[in-house]
Amino acid sequence: MARNIKVSIIEDDETLRDGYAFLIGATEGYDVISTYCSYDEASKKIATDKPDVILLDIELPGVNGIDAIPKLKKLLPNCYILILTVYESEKQIFNALAAGASGYLTKNTPSAKIIESIKEVREGGGPMSINIARLVIRSFQKNQESPLSKRETQILELIGEGKSRGQIANELFIDLETVRSHIKNIYLKLDVNSRADAIKLARQNKLI
Structure with missing residues (x-):
């Protein structure tokens, strides 16, 4: 008989942590062997728990989930890490996957x-929520010959989402003047004079 899949959960929200533990533990074929509120707490004991799969949140106190991934992989080289988070930005997804996560789910x-x-991740799969898979596919479908820099592309995507210059500055932790400078360069490179034209042209040419 196949043994149960051993699962550890690292999630700082106690209600969610207990909910996941109950849900998974009540399912035949799965054992929740440990739960932790942070990586810092987990690091003291998780190597001796020897889980097959770790459910990991990104927003954690102390060491965040993405920075915790390589640390966990070092402690447990044969363990699979499945991200379960509210975040669904391209940057977070690719950072998590590049760090060694095997799957990425959103909390909805x-x-x-x-x-x-x-189960899928333990069998070597790469499960993702539908919205996450769409983001990943869209990223690969982008025009690789884009005249825009990575930062310019990022700013144009945020413009496309309806964000103001001030919101973009806050989100990217840059000053307003830098945002203005990038937008000016975007207009010059795309030979357009308005936000609407820049977005339209970028979408037609798969730049965003």
Whole structure:
């Protein structure tokens, strides 16, 4: 008989942590062997827990989830890490996958899909929420010959989402003048004179 899949959960929200533990532990074929509120707490004991799969949140006190991934992989080289978070920005997704996560789910994922994903990731799969998979595919479909720099592309995407210059500055932790300078360069490179034209041209040419 196949043994149960051993799962550890690292999630700072106690209600969610207990909810996941109950949900997974009550499912045949799965054992929740430990739960932790932070990586710092988990690092003291998780190597002796020897889970097959770790459910990991990104927004954690102390060491955040993305920075925790390589540390966990070092402690448990054969363990699979499945991100379960509210974040669905391209940057967070690619940072998590590049750091060694094997799957990426958002917290609005149905419980049955979370259970299924734990099994899938242990079998070598790369489960993702539908919205995350769309973002990843869209990123690969972008025009690789774009005249825009990575930062300019990022800013144009935020403009496309309806963000103001001030909001873009806050989100990217840069000053307003830098945003203005990037937008000016975007207009020059695309030979346009307005936000609407820049977005339209960028979408037609798969720059965003």
